[in-house]
Amino acid sequence: MSANKGFETKVPENEGMDSGYMSGLVSELASGPLSEPISEVGSDSGKRISVSVEEEQLDSGLDLQISEQLSNLSFKDVTPTTQPLLVDLEEHKPSIIPQLDRLFMQDDDGDTQLHIASVHGCQKSVSTLIKVCPQRAWMDVSNDYGHTALHLAVLSGHDVVTRMLVLAGASLDVRDVSGRTPLHLAVEARDERCIKSLVIPSPNTPREKMVRILNMRDYTGQTCVHYAARAGRFDIIHLLVNCGADILAGEGLAGWTALHMAARAGDAALARAILDKYGAAAAARDFAGRSPRRLAARTAAAPAFAAHRRDDTDTDSDSEDDYDSESDEQESLFEKLVQLNNPINVV
Template sequence: MSAKKGYDTKLPEDENTDSGFLSGEQLFSGELESGSNLDSDSKNLHSDTVDVNTDSGVVCISENLSLLDLDTPTEQPRREEPKNADIAILNVLFQQDEDGDSQLHIAAVHGCQKSVSTLINLCPDKSWLDMPNEYGHTPLHLAAMSGHEVITRMLVVAGASIAARDRRGQTPIHVATEMSQVECLKALLAPVKEHPTRKMSSILNQKNYNGQTCVHTAANTGHIKTLQTLVYYGADINMREGLAGSTALHIAARRGDVPLAQYLLAQCPGVERGARDWAGRSPRRLARRAGAARAFAALSSDSDSDSDDDDDAYDSDNESLFEKLRDNLNPINVA
């Protein structure tokens, strides 16, 4: 109880009762006032004059006081060391800074292989490997976008998720594709014996928050080697993105990227040449407007001719509809 509250916690004492402690206290105080020192001779003198069978209260209390350890209260148990002292160390190693980066994030982005290996071995739970920072980037995101393929592979083998999303909905596969990090892409997609049940098709065809898969990201960058790697590991080349319904061939045609369009048409036998986006446009039609029609001209076929006819009919229908709407518009009198 706090002494500041002024409560009297002492038991009442009888003035006529001497417990032995009071007389002993007077004895010691008298000796101290007279200036006598309790040296070895005086101690022997007292020990000779005091009968061991007589308990005056002084000897018993003195002995008891000598046995007391005032630093360690006998009523409270001794403080035991925490059984899981290593938890404190782990909290320091995996503590996030103001940007949400842990030591593993920093080591991954700077390519410190020994540090990453040590932190992986100390990591008590695989979920800690997927700890996101303020941008939603896991250590695997940072390793992949920085081009550190060895660290990327170390994290994948350790169990880091290749399907984790950042704040843009980008997976590590997206960011490696966006940065054209082919070796990191291979490190992400190569089979892992420890994880034989990974469904690569669903992960490869996962869309970001703009509705784009990694195939669309590769087509936007125009990096053929990256697109080849994605197709090799099973990415759907005819996947439509969510905003306009474009395929990779649509994107290549719209950008006027002749080498990429030729690769898709010549080396990807499963590509849909006549695929339509949400507006009904084919890649050939987009290529004509972007100056990439020669990529399709070298690979013309009957189906492509039919596609040309459909595009011409689509254009004429749209133009006639536009003319009808324009002719039927009534001018608004704002006077």
Template sequence: MSGNHDENNPSVPDVKLTEEDKFGVYESSTTDSGFISGGNLVVSGEIASEEATPESLVGHQQDSYMRLDSGVDLSESFSGLNIKNPDLNDLSCTKTKPTPEPPVETAKQDDLWKEYFQQDEDGDTFLHLAISQGFVEVVLALIRRAPHPLLLDTPNDDAQAPIHLAAAIGHWKIVRALVVAGAKPSPRNIRGDSPLHIAARNGDLLCCKAITDPVQEQERASLALSYPQQPYQQINLDQWNYEGQTCVHVAAIGGHVDVLRHLVWYGADINAREGRQGYTALHYAIERGDERLAHFLLSECNKLNADAVTYGGSSALQLGFPVPSTIAEALRSRGVPSPFSSDDEYSDSESESEVTYENSNTLFVRNLVNASA
């Protein structure tokens, strides 16, 4: 721009710069970081009286493509800009200016999931750590970033899948998100416990529901997963842990009636016998002296086998533990034999012992005679 008035071009104003103005222009041209360059100023309206130059139009068309998926490396430089295009530098050009193409994601960006699901020295992934800290939004972002649901089942050195940790801390929303995303509902940890074992032992009804309730289509759609829907694995309600206990057993041992009611409603076997002694939920109720649990089993569980016996052949009344009279009467009314319910049985056993004693005495006397002869 010249400092003299151009008569042939009246649209160009006659502007004289003072020394101070020149210094300001020089300062801007040498130290401008790009944030307040010409293109941005024209767009923001800070220089309303100055026409947009071709250079400013180029700057205005430039897009900044942000990756919001993981929160890592969120800024991409203005790599789509091509200032060498002669059409953009020709003021008389009437062609439509091409829109820059979005920058292509690099191989490193495509492989970020490998970094997220890499295991540390304890076998934990970022997903394990985020769940342990209760960072729900981070957990959801990692679930969405996973290219396949198998990565959601990665066990650490204690054989804990992420869903084990979520159940242990009682965070039912994370448990539900993992189930909806396709995580296996019944993996075993180092004790053989499934997530449902953990929730039942803790009396956590919400986590139990999060594991057992059927997945709805709208739940999956809300997660916006990056992979197509996979077949859901059916939960095993009667799976043993390494102590031979099902979820029903651990809930009964804890006296968690609400959890037991939920498990039975979904079809868990209330008569299942644990693997060591053959105890059922009713045996545990009598052993613990839990009258509330015993009343629930006898009054609400229609499929209850009240006269089930242990591997040693003992019914609930034959365990040797004191039983409240109301419970004992209810058991007898269901056909459960008590230890001394039959006098004939007692007499027969007494007669048998007497015969055995007499036979042994006769044999002892006969041996003494033979020895003295």
């Protein structure tokens, strides 16, 4: 399942619709054998999984505290509460294990039932699949495009399903075939609700771990801050930096920071906002030793730098003499690299 498939993935959910071709198995598991207490099951490694299953009537929600309205989410201190992991099977039931294997079996595109339910935003099916999933790692299976269920929930803009998966322990640091994490995709789509669903603290992603995820790079060396700068969204940059992202991080091709990218794009509003909030960014240098002010000299962003107090360490001259053909050639090469899917094949 991927955005590359030629059909609409945002299918509205109703009472008579489920997530996929084997959803009958989900219903059986929700109402049948798993409603009984179970005691031990063997695994392929010979270890035994021991987590108890409480008798309860499954409903459309997931008891992982996702009923809050995401529009009211804030970035104030959140005290994580202890969340149950996944349903643990305590007793071997031959009739259950094969059905779980079928539920989490990959199809020709590498998708499982959890991928399909997530891309369609089927909250009931996602809830049930999370509850019967015997191992957390099964939620992080990647399809042929490198997308996990969490990637697909973000790509489809399903913020509630995104939060359900995060609270259930789905990994935020899995990269797709382009090196993008779910957070990269959320920022690229400018989806603030999905971004909040991913970055708000949870028991599985304490702040230290979140800082590492925020500063992960795709295969061109860009972090989520660079994605936000390309989109011209200072509000998203500010949100990410407040959560631990590095505003001074340089991307991997030319060493450009978010301010370099705003300057080169001639985005005066973004450059001014970054300068006003993070003044130290003005002194950053790319791999060629150029400051953001120098890249902005021939663009519409130049007035933003003129209005900003020059840093003592910024010794670049604004004169035309500072620019030579070699510098222009380097900038042109970088722009080609950014636009190509394969940065090695440059013509």
